[in-house]
Amino acid sequence: xxxxxxxxxxxxxLNVGLELIGKxxxxxxxxxxxxxxxxxGHNVGYIxxxxxxxxADKVFVIEHELLEKYTLDLYTESLYQLxxxxxxxxxLLGATSIGRELGPRLAARLKTGLTADCTQLEIGQExxxxxxxxxxxGGNLMATIICPDRRPQMATIRPGIxxxxxxxxxxxxxxxxxxxxxxxxxLRVRVEKIVxxxxxxxxxxxEKIIVxxxxxxxxxxxxxxxxxxxxxxxxxxxxSRAAVxxxxxxxxxxxxxxxxxxxxxxxxxxxxxxxxxxxxxxQDSEYIIAxxxxxxxxxxxxxxxxIVGDWKSVVKALIKELRNEKG
Ligand code: FAD
Numbered sequence: 001x002x003x004x005x006x007x008x009x010x011x012x013x014l015n016v017g018l019e020l021i022g023k024x025x026x027x028x029x030x031x032x033x034x035x036x037x038x039x040x041g042h043n044v045g046y047i048x049x050x051x052x053x054x055x056a057d058k059v060f061v062i063e064h065e066l067l068e069k070y071t072l073d074l075y076t077e078s079l080y081q082l083x084x085x086x087x088x089x090x091x092l093l094g095a096t097s098i099g100r101e102l103g104p105r106l107a108a109r110l111k112t113g114l115t116a117d118c119t120q121l122e123i124g125q126e127x128x129x130x131x132x133x134x135x136x137x138g139g140n141l142m143a144t145i146i147c148p149d150r151r152p153q154m155a156t157i158r159p160g161i162x163x164x165x166x167x168x169x170x171x172x173x174x175x176x177x178x179x180x181x182x183x184x185x186x187l188r189v190r191v192e193k194i195v196x197x198x199x200x201x202x203x204x205x206x207e208k209i210i211v212x213x214x215x216x217x218x219x220x221x222x223x224x225x226x227x228x229x230x231x232x233x234x235x236x237x238x239x240s241r242a243a244v245x246x247x248x249x250x251x252x253x254x255x256x257x258x259x260x261x262x263x264x265x266x267x268x269x270x271x272x273x274x275x276x277x278x279x280x281x282x283q284d285s286e287y288i289i290a291x292x293x294x295x296x297x298x299x300x301x302x303x304x305x306x307i308v309g310d311w312k313s314v315v316k317a318l319i320k321e322l323r324n325e326k327g
Pocket of ligand 1: 213214215216217239240241242243254255256257258259260270271272273274275276277278281291292293294297309310311312
């Protein structure tokens with residue numbers, strides 16, 4: 001069985017769980033096995049159907065009043081109890097802040113290995129083992145990791161790597177309620193209050209057009225020109241880590257291995273060299289335009305259209321053209 005931990009926050013499923021169910025279905029075809037989904041919480045049984053419609057054969061609903069708010073102690077213990085019972089061959093979690101702290105703790109309790117932040121998952125043709133691929137050595141090479149001796153084979157996967165599966169309203173499956181044996185005494189940390197951070201920047205993973213700037217942009221003020229271009233195109237601004245580290249953009253707008261993975265219809269990379277860690281976050285964009293003064297910049301190799309020149313004059317010309325078009 002392939003098991004996917006599907007995170008819910010305030011009763012809302014995170015997309016990454018659904019993305020992983022989609023991928024798990026594909027892997028399950030090579031293994032000829034079931035796909036199960038797990039949700040944890042209090043009164044969250046209604047989510048089961050949605051997970052079945054998205055591809056789960058079985059949904060385990062870990063239900064307990066103490067699970068109403070997320071706590072690391074109780075989530076770890078409850079999931080550990082379920083996994084020890086069900087013994088899945090593979091366990092997938094989203095590499096969200098919660099998945100990233102649950103994954104290693106579960107792996108330690110289950111005495112198995114965990115490959116974190118995978119960007120690709122496959123089943124070995126002969127071995128039938130899960131091949132977990134992730135960037136290694138600062139992204140300079142891709143390492144494929146296996147877990148031959150221990151079960152489950154565990155991986156965390158960043159949100160946005162795999163597409164959302166299509167929904168089938170007629171799909172049938174089984175929802176199983178699981179009551180973990182947990183008590184208040186298992187809690188070492190008590191959550192008093194959850195304060196929601198008000199999002200002031202857009203979620204770039206949902207955008208169709210992204211104008212991304214890098215170190216070549218030169219200053220925070222220069223980003224205003226990119227804002228103008230993005231607005232005319234109906235898109236948003238994002239950037240490379242160099243732009244974020246320079247304090248020109250907030251971290252939420254960073255694209256790449258340690259930022260967000262985006263797949264817009266149009267990605268315009270302005271003054272970005274195309275380091276492997278940046279490319280890891282945008283290479284699946286439908287159409288890539290690179291604007292760079294260096295014709296040999298690595299970004300040119302993956303661009304559908306490369307414009308060689310000083311970014312400012314190119315962007316100003318584009319803005320002028322778009323303004324003319326809009327009248
Ligand atoms: P540079 O590499 O300095 O490139 C600037 C580009 O601008 C050059 O190609 C130059 O020709 C061009 N340019 C300069 N002036 C002009 C001009 N006037 N007109 C036109 N073009 C001009 N990077 C990320 O982006 N995202 C990540 O998530 C990320 N994660 C990382 C994780 C690790 C573990 C490590 C080690 C690195 C990571 N990096 C990441 C950093 C990455 O290796 C690069 O350092 C970074 O992407 C470089 O950003 P840049 O392309 O903006 O800057």
